[in-house]
Amino acid sequence: MSDLHPARSRSGGLRIAMVAPPWYELPPRAYGGIEAMVSDLTTALVRRGHTVTLIGAGRADTPADYVATYPEAPSSRIGEPLPEVVHAAAAAATLASLDVDIVHDHSLAGPLTAASRTAPTLVTVHGAIDDDLGEFYRRLGGAVSLAAISGSQRGSASDLNWAGVVHNAVDAASFPYRADKEDWLLWLGRFSPDKGAHLAIDAARAAGRRILLAGKLTEPSEHDYFSRFVRPRLGADAEYVGEADAARKRDLLSRARCLLFPIQWEEPFGLVMIEAMACGTPVVTLRRGAAPEVVVDGVTGFVRTSPDELPDAVERAGDLDPRACRAHVERHFDVSVMAEGYERLYRQVIAGAALRDRTAVPASAPALAG
Incomplete structure (x- = not known):
């Protein structure tokens, strides 16, 4: 961690400003998929010879230059608008003092300041694109270029200013591979109807299997869902084990027979799926x-159409080769692959911005005669 200074380029490398969301430290101790992805990407880019200034909230363990907008991440205030807005304002002030080739923004409010900068801004869209979010990015127009985290997400709003698709990734080497599995199932995530924890319990019970549930349970909406749909289903064969930190998560994922992930929304990616397969x-x-x-259906898991198909898939999951799961992540979803993908987008966006600058008509230029 270092004090703020203008970013310096290395030979052949880019000068990158990376803006994380403000909600969790970097990397997060437990829940915080976006922050984990940003942290891993930043480390990979520094190792690949780029100069990165990371802007986040609270503590950070990073090889990049780091600037904190909050001394402690305001995790308890998730859902409030002001921490996001204050973070965006502080990040904008920092960015104004940096000499960078590109800004890579992962926050929601941060892109609002992109038009005031000379460096181009690439925004990774981490959420599902509903009407409001889609309209937000449409209003930003050409002030930002957008990176999708899946083809599905990009296809849900194909008219936006997309630069490309880069799948999320993990540092596969940091996840323990284990071939011998224990005879229980795992659900891991945040307690939301979208994540289907109650359906996971129902499917496990129908399959005659024990299931452990490890998840984030902090926000009022999460407590409401848990009380109404999850707690009544708990029992000897369905146990809530609390929120898992990084070490506990890896232990659970490596030992489980399979990860049961019965999503009930258009999940834009689903990082926990590649975390499981990495194990x-x-x-x-x-x-x-x-x-x-x-997920490669029939190779690294099973992708089913309806919840009543899940119990049979749970049984068949025990026949799949753990090595294929690990190899799939190493080949397609390792952080090195993600870093290469973003390098391509950075250079593409930078080149596009330079071309627009060269071809722009100066405001003072005389109008051409018709």
Whole structure:
């Protein structure tokens, strides 16, 4: 971690400003998929010879230059608008003092300041694109270029200013591979109807299998869902084990027979699926959002159409080869692959911005005669 200074380029490398969301430290201790992805990407880019200034909130363990907008990440205030807005304002002030080739923004409010900068801005869209989010990015127009995290997400709003698709990734080497699995199932995520924890319990029970549930349970909406749909289903064969930190998550994922992930929305990616497969653990999920892009049906898990198909898939998951799961992640979803993808987008966006600058008509230029 270092004090703020103008970013310096290395030979052949880019000068990159990376803006994380403000909600969790980098990397997060437990929940925080976006922050984990940003942290891993930043580390990979520095190792590949780029100069990166990372802007986030709270503590950061990073080889990049780091600037904090909050001394502690305001995790307890998720859902409030002001922490995001304050973070965006502080990040904009930092960016104004940096000499960079590109800004890579992962926050929601941060892109609002992109038009005031000379450096181009690439925004990774981490959420599902509903009407409001789609309109937000349409209003930004050409001030930002957008990176999708899946083809499914990009296809849901194909008219936006997309630069390309780069799948999320993990540092596969940081996840323990284990070939011998134990005889229980795992659900891991945040307690939301979208994530289908109650359906995971129902499917496990129908299959006659024990299931452990490890998830984020902090926001009022999460407590409401848990109380109404999850707690009544708990019992000797369905146990809530709390929120798992990084070490506990890896332990659970590596030991489970399979990860049960019955999503109920158009999941834009689903990082936990590749975390499981990195451990050699197959994924049983539903055909929503990016799941068919992430899981190879019949090889690294099963992608089913309806919840009543899940119990049979759970049984068949024990026949899949853990090595195929691990190899799939190493080949397609390792952080090195993600870093290469973003390098291509950075250079593409930078070149596009330079071309627009060269061809722009100066404001003072005389109008051509008709």
